[in-house]
Structure formats: structure tokens, C-alpha cells
Amino acid sequence: MDPNCPDYSNDFLRWEEVQNSLLSLLRNHNTDNWQERGLVQKLGEELKLLAGHAHSMRVEAETLKRGQNALMERINILQSEQSRISQLLSESQGGVSKVVRSVADSLHGLQRETESLRTMKTELQKPNDFRQTKGFRPQDCSELLDAGFTEDGVYSIFPTHEPRGFSVYCDMTTDGGGWTVIQRRSDGSVNFFRGWTAYRDGFGQVTGEHWLGLQRMFYLTGFGHSELRIDIADFENGTAYASYGLFAVGLDSVNPDEDGYVLTVDHYSGTAGDSLLKHSGMQFTTKDRDQDQSENNCAAYYQGAWWYRNCHTSNLNGQYLRGGHASYADGVEWSSWTGWQYSLRSSEMKVRPNKSPAPRSSASHSDSEPRPVLN
Numbered sequence: 001m002d003p004n005c006p007d008y009s010n011d012f013l014r015w016e017e018v019q020n021s022l023l024s025l026l027r028n029h030n031t032d033n034w035q036e037r038g039l040v041q042k043l044g045e046e047l048k049l050l051a052g053h054a055h056s057m058r059v060e061a062e063t064l065k066r067g068q069n070a071l072m073e074r075i076n077i078l079q080s081e082q083s084r085i086s087q088l089l090s091e092s093q094g095g096v097s098k099v100v101r102s103v104a105d106s107l108h109g110l111q112r113e114t115e116s117l118r119t120m121k122t123e124l125q126k127p128n129d130f131r132q133t134k135g136f137r138p139q140d141c142s143e144l145l146d147a148g149f150t151e152d153g154v155y156s157i158f159p160t161h162e163p164r165g166f167s168v169y170c171d172m173t174t175d176g177g178g179w180t181v182i183q184r185r186s187d188g189s190v191n192f193f194r195g196w197t198a199y200r201d202g203f204g205q206v207t208g209e210h211w212l213g214l215q216r217m218f219y220l221t222g223f224g225h226s227e228l229r230i231d232i233a234d235f236e237n238g239t240a241y242a243s244y245g246l247f248a249v250g251l252d253s254v255n256p257d258e259d260g261y262v263l264t265v266d267h268y269s270g271t272a273g274d275s276l277l278k279h280s281g282m283q284f285t286t287k288d289r290d291q292d293q294s295e296n297n298c299a300a301y302y303q304g305a306w307w308y309r310n311c312h313t314s315n316l317n318g319q320y321l322r323g324g325h326a327s328y329a330d331g332v333e334w335s336s337w338t339g340w341q342y343s344l345r346s347s348e349m350k351v352r353p354n355k356s357p358a359p360r361s362s363a364s365h366s367d368s369e370p371r372p373v374l375n
């Protein structure tokens with residue numbers, strides 16, 4: 001409270017006392033004089049008016065006093081803030097050069113850190129590769145397994161006819177391991193309704209949903225020594241698999257792209273039932289390249305891409321419809337296990353060399369007679 005601000009509260013109290021005693025005096029003043037009585041009555045009324053006026057003045061004075069107190073508090077806070085700021089300013093002026101020096105040091109440190117992180121990132125971007133000895137160029141996951149790489153994951157492989165190599169996901173645990181994954185559906189995150197070029201060259205990420213590509217499948221299996229395993233799962237925690245002792249894409253083709261990446265598959269075993277043998281001998285069909293035996297384009301009709309005949313018993317590249325669906329056969333289907341109106345939760349197609357190959361069926365081409373190029 002500002003000491004210069006006069007405090008009238010005691011005056012007000014005294015004033016009220018005086019008024020009250022005046023009022024009681026007037027009330028007790030008895031007179032017979034009618035003139036005097038009128039005067040007394042008038043005085044009393046005037047006094048009451050005055051009292052009311054004094055009361056409201058008192059209230060107003062108190063409000064003002066409170067306002068002033070609050071103002072004083074704010075001023076005090078501002079003053080201490082100001083002195084703090086001026087102190088800070090004088091301190092920092094001395095410290096600025098020190099700060100600049102330490103920031104420069106930190107920047108240098110960060111630069112070094114960034115460089116080492118970049119090196120680390122380059123190393124990590126080729127997972128498992130850093131453990132692959134220089135000069136070791138595995139043809140597929142099976143050779144990696146034989147060389148002692150027993151962990152599932154991404155590796156680089158270098159098939160004979162693709163010396164540049166490419167990344168694949170290796171399943172080193174299922175049924176003895178050594179599997180090179182060529183197709184995976186697992187969550188519907190990747191669009192599989194694509195055209196010929198995408199199916200020839202591959203798409204997706206090998207760590208997630210992907211199609212390795214028909215040309216790469218040809219490099220891996222085109223010589224007729226491979227087996228195929230398909231692992232599938234539904235949305236009720238059920239799993240099943242289908243194995244084929246013989247699996248080839250573009251068997252013995254000189255120009256597999258022109259030949260249509262013909263499927264050769266034989267010798268089924270497993271728990272899912274066979275839904276692929278009927279596709280053996282078929283060319284691959286996409287929505288923009290119809291090579292099936294239907295008057296329609298089976299890929300466009302069933303929203304996928306496959307070695308369609310007229311049209312399919314399996315459609316693992318169909319739409320990711322998540323379980324039972326009303327539409328017909330256009331989901332991720334494996335008909336011998338879940339029919340034509342159930343889209344699987346996951347599917348994984350993987351290949352490895354068949355170390356004890358069953359004899360090729362008579363329908364297959366022999367090694368010595370390469371498939372002629374179609375013109």
C-alpha cells in the first residue's frame with residue numbers, strides 16, 4: 001500500500017457514529033411545536049440520505065484501495081523482473097564469446113558424429129552382407145545356409161545369369177531352411193494388382209509384402225532343379241503348407257519374357273492340399289498381358305496376376321480381402337484349403353534347389369532340349 005495514499009476508513013467509521021448518534025438524538029427529541037417537528041423530520045431524512053451516500057463512498061474507497069494494492073504488487077513483480085533481465089544481460093555479454101566457442105566445438109563434434117553414423121548406415125543398409133566374405137557370391141539362400149548363415153533375413157545373392165546380384169529374404173528356419181522367398185502377402189500394404197512390367201521386374205520390399213519378379217524367379221529356378229514351398233495362414237490362427245518337388249519359371253527358356261514365364265510344377269505334398277498343379281504349363285497373365293486360356297483376361301477378372309488357365313484354383317496375388325468375402329475368387333485364394341471366397345491372412349512362396357529331385361514328369365522339357373523361342 002502506497003504510504004502517500006490517504007486512508008479514510010477511520011474517518012468513515014467516525015462519520016457513521018456521528019450520524020447514528022444524531023439520528024437517535026432526533027428520534028428522542030420530543031416537541032409539541034409542529035414547525036419544529038417538521039424540521040426534525042426533514043433533518044432525519046436528510047441525515048439518512050447522507051448516511052447512504054457516505055456508505056457508498058466508503059465502499060468505493062475500499063475498492064480503490066484493493067485495486068491499488070494489486071497494482072503495487074504487479075509493479076513490484078515487474079521491477080524484480082527488470083533487474084533480473086538487466087543482470088542477465090550484463091552476464092551474457094561477457095559469456096557470449098564463450099558460448100560461441102562451445103557451440104562451434106559442439107558443431108565439430110556433431111559433424112564427426114554424422115560422418116560415423118553415415119558409415120554405420122551404409123553398413124546397416126546391406127544387412128547381413130557385411131558378414132559375407134569378400135568374393136563369396138552365393139547363388140541363393142541355400143548356399144548361404146551351407147556357408148553357415150543360419151539367421152532369417154535379407155541377403156545379397158548372385159545367380160549365375162544375374163552377376164549384378166540382388167537382395168532377397170532368406171528363410172533359414174522352415175523345414176531345414178535355405179529358402180529364397182519369391183512372394184509374400186502379410187498385411188495388404190502393397191498393391192498387387194499390377195501390370196506385366198511390375199510382375200516381370202518385381203515390386204514391394206523383401207522384408208515385407210513383395211513379388212521378387214518373374215525374371216529373377218527364372219534365374220533361380222529356370223533349370224529345373226528347384227523345389228517350391230508355399231506357407232499360408234488364415235485369420236483363425238490356422239496354418240498350412242504345400243510343397244512341390246519340382247518348380248520352375250520359364251523352364252529352359254532362351255527368352256523367358258517372350259515365352260511368358262511358363263510354370264512347371266509337380267510332385268505335391270503338404271497339408272494345404274494342391275491348388276497349383278492345374279496351372280502347370282501355363283504362361284503368366286497380368287491385366288495388361290492376356291496369355292490364359294479364357295476368352296476373358298483372368299487377371300483382370302479375378303483382380304490378380306498368375307499362371308491362369310481358365311481361370312484358377314489358386315490366386316495368391318489377388319486382392320487382400322481379409323478372410324471371407326462375398327465376391328467370387330478375386331481374393332488371396334488357395335481353393336483346396338479355404339475355397340474361392342476366403343482371402344488368406346498370409347502367403348509365402350519360397351524356393352531352394354531340390355537336392356534329391358524326383359524325376360521330371362513326361363510333360364516337362366528335358367535339359368538337352370531348350371524350349372524354342374516363340375516368334
Ligand SMILES: [Ca+2]
Nearest residue numbers: 294295296297
Ligand atoms: Ca484370355
